[in-house]
Amino acid sequence: MRHLPARTTRRRVVGSLAAALLCAAGLAAPAAARDTAGRTAAGPSPTHPAEGGRAATAPVAPGPATKVPDGLALTPPMGFNNWNSTHCRAEFDEAMVKGIADLFVEKGLKEAGYQYVNLDDCWALPERDANGKLVPDPVRFPGGIKAVADYVHAKGLKLGIYTSAGTKTCNSAGFPGALGHERSDARQFADWGVDYLKYDNCNNQGVDARQRYTAMRDALEATGRPIVYSICEWGENKPWEWAADVGHLWRTTGDISDSWGSMLSIMKRNLPLAPYAGPGRWNDPDMLEVGNGGMTDTEYRTHFSLWSIMAAPLLIGSDLRKASPRTFEILGNEEVIAVDQDPLGRQGSVVSSEGGRWVVAKQMKDGSRAVALFNETGSAQSVATTAKAVGLPGADAYTLRDLWQHKSYHTAGRIAATVPAHGTVLLRVSADDKWSHHPPATELALKGGLFVEAGTSAKVTSEVTNLGRTAAQRVTVALGAPAGWAVRATSPSTAAALPTGRTLATTWTVTAPAGTRPGAYDLALKATYRSPQGARAEKELPLTAQVVLAPPAGTSSLGDLPWLSATNGWGPVERDTSNGDSGAGDGRPITIGGTVYAKGLGVHAESTVEYYTGGACEKVTAQVGVDDETIVKGTVAFEIWADGRKAASTGVLTNAMPAQELSADVSGAQTVRLVATDGGDGIDSDHGDWAQASLSC
Known part of the structure; x- marks a missing residue:
């Protein structure tokens, strides 16, 4: 599924003559024709579900019969695809593809399991030759595709290619698709030495999806060459229900973009489909964005962790020639990759998700469980199970392996961690008799948000809790802060022993120097202790302190106040304009039901904007609705949260409805969050407005 910016949004009527004409003209068709700037005329607008709480655990129909074995994709495919980093730009060429293959070997990615180097759209000329054959672009690929395949194969790797199950591909230039040419194109791919086909969904002329995708399956099989077959019809026809005997993997969602909101929404859509996945038949939530720059390293680790526990294909979407050491560290984590590549082939399932605190567990072939403790929210949260x-048998204690820290502990049965905002702790937990070889696991926590007004002391309480079967001994806790800050413990920060289930609580005063500029500052809570056998253990919890300004007295427009954080599903949150398109400052006047508002916030679901209120404010009021720039569908629900409490909410609003007043009592809250969800039906240009949003203090 693909979505366009507000000015060009229209419902997809894939297969219509109008769609074909639009694509040929280089305009944004409902199937979202791509151009050299991205998947749509202004890049991909994300597609989101709104599955809060336990929605993701809703019953799912049993999966399809096991795929007829052909020995392919017995674990999720791993490799590279150029689209997310290059789109159709000139840098996508033979040199890039060979360079990626070289780096797979040089950087150890091949050894870690990555094997496919895949070409996306724009590799061909816009017209077939006189014999109806596809012609590689001689500028991009002067040696042809076979020469590239030979180079990749010589590295012990495999080559993938792209086309569409329509008359044209998804790019606005209109490269030839394979509809009606399945046998000929499949033969060319096989003759070139192609090992993987991504088969898209644009310009399909209304032909039934099963028919189109089955035709290419038969054509590929007729070549006699083993080719992994990736069905990319964006989940429109529920391929998980019928494609297990057609392809090896199928897209479950629209295109991913390099943003927290996009990644999060795609995860929520893919998680409930766990029963359909297995060896040779995988749910595909789209390619990785790790390293492309739109998310933090913490968010990229979450992205990689969640794709791995969902047994998703791991197709690198960043240009590895420009990648940072941190990107290689994330992509090359073999303990996390082992979760994705476990031969049992189970996709992780949701155990709980209340309040944005997610527990996802995956059964492993050796009987252990991979467990992701994921914090969707904008502040550190304790996530526990x-x-x-998670399905483990009863035992005296369990070995708990932290797959990002590469450290092992033991637990008496509780699995818990305080997880930073947008972070994930990925664990592998097993019931075995080796648990006593490891020190007890502990959970570090900081009670209450750490908000500091410059020159004024803030009080916080740290906690170290022993989760192990044996006591933690010689426990010491320390709170680190930036240079020049004053941190002082006002209660004991050591304990001779901490028995199972007991907590060392320490109160602290934290003072930022007068004149410290508002913003986020890094702190760290660190605990050291020993096991009864004398083994030393160390745990560290990265934290963020917010230096804040006291909220102004009286009533203020929220569009004029600084926020603590803001996440948005498409482009940035805009002040006093609509969400607009993908860039900052490209919004238009906030307009709901024909009424124009001078002040407010323009957002795109899923969106969260958080403000510091410091316990000094009483009320938030706004006129909310779907902006008139959403000309087709648009469904948004609005919520106001006071700390961890939902203080007010609307039902689902559409672009056919006038603005509704939403107000909430936020008395005593340290923070207030304005949340816009997609109303539960996925994102289709869900541009929402917080018109005349005000805060009274």
């Missing part, structure tokens, strides 16, 4: 809840 138990060995029993």
Whole structure:
């Protein structure tokens, strides 16, 4: 599924003559024709679900019969695809593809399991030759595709290619698609030495999806060459229900973009489909964005962790020639990759998700469980479960391996961590007799948000809790802060022993120097202790302190106040204009039901904007609705949160409805969050407005 910016949004009527004409003209068709700047005329607008709480655990129909074995994709495919980093730009060429293959070998990615180097759209000329054959672009690929395949194969790797199950591909230039040419194109791919085909969904002329995708399956099989077959019809026809005997993997969602909101929404859509996945038949939530720059390293680790626990294909979407050491570190984590590549082939399932605190567990072939503790929210949260809840048998204690820290502990049964905002702790937990070789696991926590007004002391409480079967001994805790800050413990920060389930609580005063500029500052809570056998253990919790300004007295427009954080599903949150398109400052006057508002916030679901209120404010009021720039569908629900409490909410609003007043009592709250969800039906240009949003203090 592909979505366009507000000015060009229209419902997809894939297969219509109008769609074909639009694509040929280089305009944005409902199937979202791509150009050299991205998947649509202004890049991909994300597609989101709104599955809060436990929605993601809703029952799912049993999966399809096991795929007829052909020995392909017995674990999720791993490799590279150029689209997310290059789109159709000139830098996508033979040199790039060979360079990626070289780096797979040089950087150890091949050894870690990555094997496919895949070409996306724009590799061909816009017209077939006189014999109806596809012609590689001689500028991009002067040696042809076979020469590239030979180079990749010589590295012990495999080559993938792209086309569409329509008359044209998805790019606005209109490269030839394979509809009606399946046998000929498949033969060319096989003759070139192609090992993987991504088969898109644009310009399909209304032909039934099963028919189109089955035709290419038969054509590929007729070549006699083993080719992994990736069905990319964006989940429109629920391929998980019928494609297990057609392809090896199928897209479950629209295109991903390099943003937190896009990644999060795609995860929520893909998670409930766990029963359909297995060896040779994988749910595909789209390619990785790790390293492309739109998310933080913490968010990229979450992205990689969640794709791995969902047994998703791991197709690198960043240009590795420009990648940072941190990107290679994330993509090359073999302990995390082992979760994705486990031969049992189970996709992780949701154990709980209340309040944005997610527990996802995956059964592994050796009987252990991979467990992701994921914090969707914008502040550190304790995320917890138990060995029993994730399906492990009863035992005296369990070995708990932290796959990002590469450290092992033991637990009496509780699995818990305080997880930073947008972070994930990925664990592998097993019931074995080796648990006693490891020190007890502990959970570090900081109670209450750390908000500091410059020159004024803030009080916080740290906690170190022993989760292990044996006591933690010689426990010491320290709170680190930036240079020049004053940090002082006002209660004991050591304990001779901490028995199972007991907590060392320490109160602290934290003072930022007068004149410290508002913003986020890094702190760290660190605990050291020993096991009864004398083994030393160390745990560290990265934290963020916000230096804030006291909220102004009286009533203020929220569009005029600084926020603590803002996430948005498409482009940035805009002040006093609509969400507009993908860039900052490209919004238009806020307009709901024909009424124009001078002040407010323009957002795109899923969106969260958080403000510091410091316990000094009483009320938030706004006129909310779907902006008139959403000309087709648009469904948004609005919520106001006071700390961890939902203080007010609307039902689902559409672009056919006038603005509704939404107000909430936020008395005593340290923070207020304005949340816009997609109303539960996925994103289709869900541009929402917080018109005349005000805060009274």
